Structures are given as structure tokens and as C-alpha cells.
Amino acid sequence: GSATPAPVAELLERRKRVMGSRPYVFYDPPLHMVKGEGVWLIDATGRRYLDCYNNVPIVGHCHPRVIGAIDRQMRVLNTNTRYLGEQVLDYAERLGALTGGELTACAFVNSGSEANDIAWRMARAWTGNRGFLCQDFAYHGITEAIEAVSPSAIRRGQSPDHVRTVLAPDGYRGPYRHGTPDLGARYAADADRAIASLAEAGLKPATVIVDSAFMTNGILAPVPGYVGALFDKVRAAGGLCIADEVQAGFGRMGEHFWGYQHHGVTPDFVTIGKPAGNGHPLGVVLTRPEILDHFCEQTAFFSTFGGNNVSAAAGLAVLDVIADGDHVRRAGETARSLFAGLQALKARHPIIGDVRSAGLAFGVELVRDRADLTPAPEETERLINLMREEGLLVGSEGVHGNIVKMRPPLIFEAEHADLALEMMDRALARL
Numbered sequence: 174g175s176a177t178p179a180p181v182a183e184l185l186e187r188r189k190r191v192m193g194s195r196p197y198v199f200y201d202p203p204l205h206m207v208k209g210e211g212v213w214l215i216d217a218t219g220r221r222y223l224d225c226y227n228n229v230p231i232v233g234h235c236h237p238r239v240i241g242a243i244d245r246q247m248r249v250l251n252t253n254t255r256y257l258g259e260q261v262l263d264y265a266e267r268l269g270a271l272t273g274g275e276l277t278a279c280a281f282v283n284s285g286s287e288a289n290d291i292a293w294r295m296a297r298a299w300t301g302n303r304g305f306l307c308q309d310f311a312y313h314g315i316t317e318a319i320e321a322v323s324p325s326a327i328r329r330g331q332s333p334d335h336v337r338t339v340l341a342p343d344g345y346r347g348p349y350r351h352g353t354p355d356l357g358a359r360y361a362a363d364a365d366r367a368i369a370s371l372a373e374a375g376l377k378p379a380t381v382i383v384d385s386a387f388m389t390n391g392i393l394a395p396v397p398g399y400v401g402a403l404f405d406k407v408r409a410a411g412g413l414c415i416a417d418e419v420q421a422g423f424g425r426m427g428e429h430f431w432g433y434q435h436h437g438v439t440p441d442f443v444t445i446g447k448p449a450g451n452g453h454p455l456g457v458v459l460t461r462p463e464i465l466d467h468f469c470e471q472t473a474f475f476s477t478f479g480g481n482n483v484s485a486a487a488g489l490a491v492l493d494v495i496a497d498g499d500h501v502r503r504a505g506e507t508a509r510s511l512f513a514g515l516q517a518l519k520a521r522h523p524i525i526g527d528v529r530s531a532g533l534a535f536g537v538e539l540v541r542d543r544a545d546l547t548p549a550p551e552e553t554e555r556l557i558n559l560m561r562e563e564g565l566l567v568g569s570e571g572v573h574g575n576i577v578k579m580r581p582p583l584i585f586e587a588e589h590a591d592l593a594l595e596m597m598d599r600a601l602a603r604l
């Protein structure tokens with residue numbers, strides 16, 4: 174590289190020429206990052222940003238133990254699972270143990286999308302059914318089968334005939350609000366409608382897929398009984414259940430390693446991606462051995478890069494860092510104090526209508542009017558850019574684009590939380 178980094182405008186033009194004329198980038202003008210370090214991202218001008226967008230490097234950018242494990246393994250051997258190897262077995266056994274020994278069979282792939290795609294194919298093979306259920310504004314990935322259950326990503330057109338969406342349990346803005354008795358059961362009842370609608374088309378559900386943190390639906394705190402009732406209904410109709418833990422897993426929600434544990438359910442599939450390799454591409458489907466065996470009888474499943482020695486070493490290092498640092502428990506503590514801080518901001522800034530936490534994932538919903546809940550998407554966009562000016566990176570989310578999404582890494586300390594709250598407070602005051 175050159176001594177002086179290229180100006181942002183020049184990079185953007187270059188990018189448009191070779192990566193499509195509609196660049197999907199954060200911020201205007203976008204940021205040019207050149208280095209990551211723990212909770213920090215550093216841009217080409219040398220400015221440091223506190224990374225609260227974080228949904229991949231869950232133990233921090235460039236974690237030395239993860240880098241060390243990748244580097245050591247890369248120098249010795251990197252090959253595929255057509256040969257026997259120990260790392261991938263160690264990793265599979267560790268993951269299975271983390272599910273309490275329920276889902277001990279692993280299919281290794283390279284991304285969250287692939288993991289969900291394979292789980293869907295396994296569910297179809299096992300049940301013989303073709304219907305697919307998801308939340309009304311879900312995101313689960315980029316393959317054709319999985320885009321069909323990612324309504325938040327479908328810009329034009331509609332879901333295909335075998336897909337039915339169900340209401341996400343949004344107790345702030347949805348049809349049933351917090352304080353309604355049996356909130357979880359009320360929302361879950363929408364699955365009866367969806368399953369009946371499939372039946373009218375001559376279909377039964379093969380599976381339902383649920384992001385345990387309801388991230389694209391605006392980050393919803395667990396609603397007691399909701400996921401359990403939804404899973405019961407799908408199972409009663411002959412389907413299986415996928416917990417998409419691509420974002421919710423690995424201690425993101427605090428207290429438990431998996432997000433689904435917060436819902437008190439046992440899924441038939443757990444799919445992982447993003448944080449599994451802390452940035453190294455790694456995806457896995459965890460399921461029951463009989464389901465994987467059945468699938469492998471029907472198809473010669475093999476992924477060239479899936480489960481390679483280096484990916485397995487990266488995955489093991491991430492699990493070690495999380496366990497050794499007691500990060501799952503600590504994430505719960507950090508989440509509680511950040512949640513209290515965000516609620517204090519809500520008390521002082523009327524534009525904040527709601528603050529919710531799925532552990533270390535927070536949704537801060539902005540409204541023009543707290544009584545009417547009129548969404549404030551333009552203000553949200555402005556706030557996010559102001560926060561960037563203050564040095565804090567976050568995202569936006571939700572059907573109306575009026576929810577600030579914050580996901581600090583598990584290694585966030587009290588000092589970082591204080592800093593994030595101060596920067597957000599200043600940005601809100603400037604709004």
C-alpha cells in the first residue's frame with residue numbers, strides 16, 4: 174500500500190466500478206477501516222471508533238489467541254474432512270457438549286447462510302414436508318432457499334408459495350402489547366393461521382426457523398412461552414425446529430451460551446456462523462445424529478472448506494477464549510448495566526420510545542410521539558451518523574428503520590459501556 178491512504182471518495186468510485194453501482198455501505202460518507210483492536214476499529218485517518226455494531230469478532234478484533242491458533246495451524250496443515258483429523262472432532266464434541274448433549278451431530282460449512290440452507294434440506298429430507306415458516310421480518314441468509322425466509326431482505330416481489338411468515342412477538346409495537354396476559358401464547362397462536370394456510374395449499378411445515386434474538390425484527394427480549402409454543406405447534410404439524418444462533422449464540426444474550434436457552438426450548442437444529450471463528454469463515458449445523466445420518470443417506474454431503482483444520486482451530490480458540498474469560502456470565506452483567514444506562518437515556522431524551530435488551534444486543538426504538546409510536550427513521554439515520562461523529566459504531570434495524578441496534582463484543586468492560594453511553598448521550602443532545 175501507499176503511505177497516504179486513498180481518499181474515501183476515490184475508493185467509493187473504484188468500488189462502484191468493480192463491485193456494483195449500488196454499494197451497500199454504512200454511513201455517508203462511508204468509513205475506510207484499516208485496523209481492528211479489541212473493542213476498537215481504526216480508520217485510515219487514524220481515528221478510533223468504539224465498535225458497538227460487532228456481530229462477528231465477538232471476543233474482540235484481532236484476538237491474539239484466535240490469530241495464534243489460525244497461524245500455527247496454517248503453517249502445519251490445512252486440508253479437508255476427506256482425511257481424518259483431530260481438530261474438527263474436538264470442535265464437534267465441544268459444540269455438542271455445549272448443547273447439553275442433545276445435538277451432537279455436526280455438518281461443517283462456511284457461513285450462516287449455508288448452515289441454514291443445509292438445515293432446511295435436512296428438515297425436508299427428514300419430514301418429507303415442504304412448508305417453511307419464519308418471522309415476518311426475519312433475515313437468515315443469501316441462498317435461494319434461505320432468502321425465501323428472509324422477508325427483511327426481499328426488496329421486490331414476495332415470498333414463494335411454500336413459505337408462511339408468522340408475527341414476531343413485538344410487545345412494543347405489535348398487535349399484542351406488553352402487559353397483555355399470555356403474550357407469548359397470543360403471538361404463537363399466529364402459527365395456527367400460518368399452518369392452516371399451508372394446509373389449504375396442500376402443504377405441511379418441514380420446519381420453522383427462529384433467530385433467538387429476533388435481530389432484524391428490532392431485537393426483541395425473550396417473551397416467555399413464545400418460542401416454546403411456536404415449536405410445539407410446528408412439531409404437532411409434523412415439522413422440525415431450527416434455532417438460528419448465527420447472531421444469538423456464543424453468549425451474545427448473556428447467562429447462557431445459546432440464545433434458545435433463554436426461551437427454554439430444545440431445537441432440532443442449531444445453526445452457527447458469524448462469531449464462530451471470530452471473523453474466520455466458519456458455519457456449522459448441529460442436529461441429532463439420526464437426522465444427519467438420514468440426510469447423508471440421501472445425498473453425498475461434503476463441503477470443501479467446511480471443517481478444515483484451520484477453521485476448526487479457529488473455532489476451538491474462540492470457545493477457549495469465551496470459557497477462560499467467563500465471558501458468557503460477564504456478558505450478562507455488562508448487558509444489565511448497559512440496559513440501565515440506556516433506560517436512563519430514555520428518561521432524558523423523549524425521542525427514545527423503547528429500550529430493549531436480548532443480553533448484549535440492544536434495540537433503542539426512536540419515535541416522534543411516545544403515545545402514537547410514530548416511527549422516526551430519518552432521526553434514526555441522523556443519530557447514527559452523529560454517533561459515528563462521536564466515535565461510536567452502531568446499526569439501524571426494524572421494519573420502519575427506526576431502531577438503533579447495538580451489539581458490543583463480549584469483552585466490553587464497564588469503562589467501554591460508560592464511554593458508549595456518553596457518546597450516545599452527546600449525539601442525542603445534538604439531534
Ligand code: PMP
Binds near residue numbers: 286
Ligand atoms: N442468520 C442470521 C440471524 C444472520 O444475521 C445472518 C447474517 N446477517 C445469517 C443467518 C447469514 O449469515 P452469512 O452472512 O454468514 O451467510
